[in-house]
Amino acid sequence: MSTETTAHGTTKLPQVLDDVPGWFPVLDQLLFDWVLTRQEDAGDRGDLLEVGVYMGKSAIFLGNHLQEGEAYTVCDLFESDAPDDANAAEANKSYRSTLTRRAFEANYLSFHDELPRVLQGPSSIVPGEVKPRSCRFVHIDASHLYEHVYGDITAAQDILLPGGIVVLDDFRSEHTPGVSIAAWEAVLNRGLNPICISTQKLYGTWGDAEPIQDALLEMIGQRDDCHLSNQQAAGHRIIRLKSKGMKAPAFPNSRHWTAPEPKPAPQPKPTPAAAAPKPQPRPAKPPRSAARRLAVDLLPPVVTRAIVRAKANKRAAANK
Known part of the structure; x- marks a missing residue:
């Protein structure tokens, strides 16, 4: 496997997507792929945005859906200073020892020929860098603090095209109550219509969620590897999905991929040595008459x- 020298030593470059560190469950890979492919099949065009990329696992996946003429922007602090003490403490605890822009870019270029547009800094810079009504898909996975997530949701609402999709990560983890409050507040008070929820992410739109929900239920109904719960809450249909032994959708190997060496052919078992002939008993003397x-x-x-x-x-x- 190819390697890269970083400030933290020599790092192996990924051969397949699963080699990239990060949190991107198989179910969410399926949902990202389905949502984006559905947009493309419908002829929808628009840019892509990911806020919070870590080492690039989901960013690499998103990049595989970039259509000709579309722009792709990612934003992360990387080595930059956080905008406030609370955000700095969060970043230092979870990411600062491993997260570098160089590591992200090396991982991304292992799968793609060109980098997306990289914004290095807090997510608050996104509204000034990404045009309003320009994106068809926005993935938010940055700070877990309520104030920051609230601002990221506001930015997504302004940046998305009508009918565009936003995905909010960590909306129900026990260690991220700020995300939970901001996410459900957007549903209850800010017009966000939930499409579905997975173990980690909430998928929503400020457009009409019903057509995409109907299509999603049809797709899930044809599978036997996904638990489905269809609920009602505060006037919203909530489709809850959970993997049941699901396999990740196919994804191209990186440029560093090498075929595994073939296993040696099994050697034939040695033929057991021929057993020595048993000694024949001496013929008995003929009995006397x-x-x-x-x-x-x-x-x-x-x-x-x-x-x-x-x-x-x-x-x-x-x-x-």
């Missing part, structure tokens, strides 16, 4: 010895 036994028993010893001697002499003569 009853007449002979009777003669031996009845004749006088002198005569018997004479007969034996005569037979011995006869055998000796035959052997000369």
